[in-house]
Amino acid sequence: MHTRLKVALPLLFILIALLLILPTQANASVSNTGQTTANLNIRAAPSTDAAIIGKFPAGTQFQYIDRGDGWGQITIQSQTGYLSLDYVTAAKKETAAPAPAESSSGQPVHRIVIDPGHGGKDPGAIGNDTMEKWVALTISEKLQRRLLANGYDVKMTRSEDVFIPLPERATLSNNWKADLFVSVHANSATSSSAKGLESYYYGASSSGKQLASSIQTALVANTNNENRGTHSADFYVLRHTSMPAVLVETGFISNPADAVLLNDEGYQDKVASSIAEGIKDYAS
Numbered sequence: 001m002h003t004r005l006k007v008a009l010p011l012l013f014i015l016i017a018l019l020l021i022l023p024t025q026a027n028a029s030v031s032n033t034g035q036t037t038a039n040l041n042i043r044a045a046p047s048t049d050a051a052i053i054g055k056f057p058a059g060t061q062f063q064y065i066d067r068g069d070g071w072g073q074i075t076i077q078s079q080t081g082y083l084s085l086d087y088v089t090a091a092k093k094e095t096a097a098p099a100p101a102e103s104s105s106g107q108p109v110h111r112i113v114i115d116p117g118h119g120g121k122d123p124g125a126i127g128n129d130t131m132e133k134w135v136a137l138t139i140s141e142k143l144q145r146r147l148l149a150n151g152y153d154v155k156m157t158r159s160e161d162v163f164i165p166l167p168e169r170a171t172l173s174n175n176w177k178a179d180l181f182v183s184v185h186a187n188s189a190t191s192s193s194a195k196g197l198e199s200y201y202y203g204a205s206s207s208g209k210q211l212a213s214s215i216q217t218a219l220v221a222n223t224n225n226e227n228r229g230t231h232s233a234d235f236y237v238l239r240h241t242s243m244p245a246v247l248v249e250t251g252f253i254s255n256p257a258d259a260v261l262l263n264d265e266g267y268q269d270k271v272a273s274s275i276a277e278g279i280k281d282y283a284s
Contacts, residue, residue, distance in 0.1 A: 008196065012145055014194075015145070015155070018026055018240075020109055021180075026165065028097075029148070031063045031064070031065060032063065032064050032065065032066055032072070032233075033061065033062075033063050033265065034060075034061070034063070034072065034085075034086040034088040035060065035061045035062075035088065035089050036056045036057070036060045036087055036088055037087045037088070037089060037233065037261060038045055038058070038082075038087040038125065038189070038250065039055060039057055039089070039125075039189075039190060040055065040056045040060075040083050040084065040087055040229050041054075041055055041083070041084075041222055042055060042074070042081040042083055043055065043081065043082050043083070044082070045067065045082060046067060046071035046073075046079065046082040048084070048121055048122050048163070049121065050082070051239035053079065053081055054081060056083070056084060057190045057262075059239035062072060062074060063176065064083065064088070065083065067082075069167060070076040070084060070085055070086065070165065070166040070167055070236045071083065071084060071085060072084075072085050072088060072137040072279065073201060078089050078142065082107050083165075083237075084155045085166075085234075085236050086166055086235055086236055086237070087235070088234065088235075089232075089233045089234045089235075091131040092163040092253060099200035102245065105133035105211040107277070108179075108283070109152070109179040109180055109282075110152065110153055110179055110182075111152070111153045111154075111155070111176060111177065111178045111179045111180075112145055112147055112152050112153070112155075112178060112179065112180045112182065113152050113154075113155050113156075113173040113176065113178040113180070113181045114140045114147070114154060114155070114156050114157070114173065114182050114184065115140075115156075115157040115169050115173075115181065115182065115183035115223050115237060116133075116137040116139075116141075116158055116183065116184055117131040117132060117133070117136040117183060117184060117247075118132055118136060118163075118185075119133045119136075119137070119158050119160075119161055119163050119164060120133075120161055120162045120163030120164075121181065122137055122163050124136065124185070124186070125186060125187065125188035125249040125252045125253045125254065125257065125272050126253065127188060127254045128253060128254070128255075128260075129163050129259070130169045130186070130253045130259045130262055130263055131253075131263065131274070132185065132253055133161065134185045134262075135186045135250065135262045135268075136184045136185055136186060136250075137158070137159075137160075137190070137271050138160070138268055139184050139250060139268050139271050140144075140156060140271035140272075141159070141269055143184065143272040143275050144156060144278040145272075146272055146273060147272060147279070150276060150280065154278075155172070155173075155176055155178070157169045157173075157194070159255035161202075163172065164171075166236040167236075167240070168217060169183075169237050170236065170237055170240035170241050173241050173242075173243065173245075174240075174241060174242050176180050178241075178243050179243055179244075180243060180244055180245070180279065180282075181237070181241045181244070181246070182215075182245075182246055182248065182275060182279070183235075183237050183238075183242055183245070183246070183247040183248065184248055184250065184275075185221070185247060185248065185249050185250065185252050186249065186250050186254050186262055187214070187249040187250075187251065187252045187253065187254075188252060188254040189254050189255075190254075191254075191257065192254055192255055192256065194255060194259070195225070195226050195228025195251065195252045195255040195257060195258045196227060196228040196251070196252070197216065197219045197220060197223065197225050197226065197228055197248075197250065197251065198211055198216075198220070198228040198229065198230070198231060198248075199213070199215050199229075199230045199231075199246055199247070199248050199249070200212065200230070200231050200232070200233040200235060200238065200246065200247040200248075201230065201232060201233070201244075201245070201247075202232065202233070202234070202235075202238040202239055202245060202248055203230075203233075203234070205238075205244060205245070207244040208238070208244045208246060209230065209232070210228040210244075210282060211244045211245075211246050211278070211279070211282045212246045213230050214274070214278040214281045214282040215246060215248060215274070215278030215279065215282075216229065216230050217281075218274040218275070218281065219248070219250075219271065219274040219275070219278070220270035221274070222274040222277070223261075223267065223270045223274060225251060225258070225261065233247065235247050248275060250262065250271050251267075258266065
């Protein structure tokens, strides 16, 4: 064997060993501490079409890596899994996201994006003969009519039963330079006793907190449903929109009484009117 080849082989082995022990880009990322706010499927790939390999009940705390596309990567029983971050609150993130732009008190509100949750292949929560994607769309359409009647410019992230990825929802709102973003959902829990109304805002946004409080106050006053309060959350659409943003949970599909309300046109009208009232009070 040539001397040059004898020298090269040990160097080659060292390089291979280094490649094997060096972490991949994903493994080198900072791990985030998250907690699920609803029952959440763990999938084999970052897609709602991927096979379900497990499930985290609501309230589960876990470690994950934020991929930046609305999906978190986890390791469960030595297997890599993926979860949608739409229903995950995080204590810390891989990179610090810029806080949404703050509106000064009394700043005029002209453009409002309404975001009906889920849609298409993503049904959202299901239970008691109720599907979240339809509840969210029905209430959002009622809200749209009320806001248009009040003189606002309104854009919907979806107006039919189609799947819209979370990044597209946030991008639509940012590109349109909306003044407010309102995402409409229905809740679910492992216990059927959980019921009532909740409004979420991004923790770094004081205007988002003010908007959520205004909407929550109107909802509770007009629907007489249980007040579960306002909460800071790290939902993708709240974190990646550059204006005051809220996510409204209009009731629990997992609760039989709330499910009846969510399918009742009178209750849907009250919820839509209350969100519109909360927006008006915030903007005044």
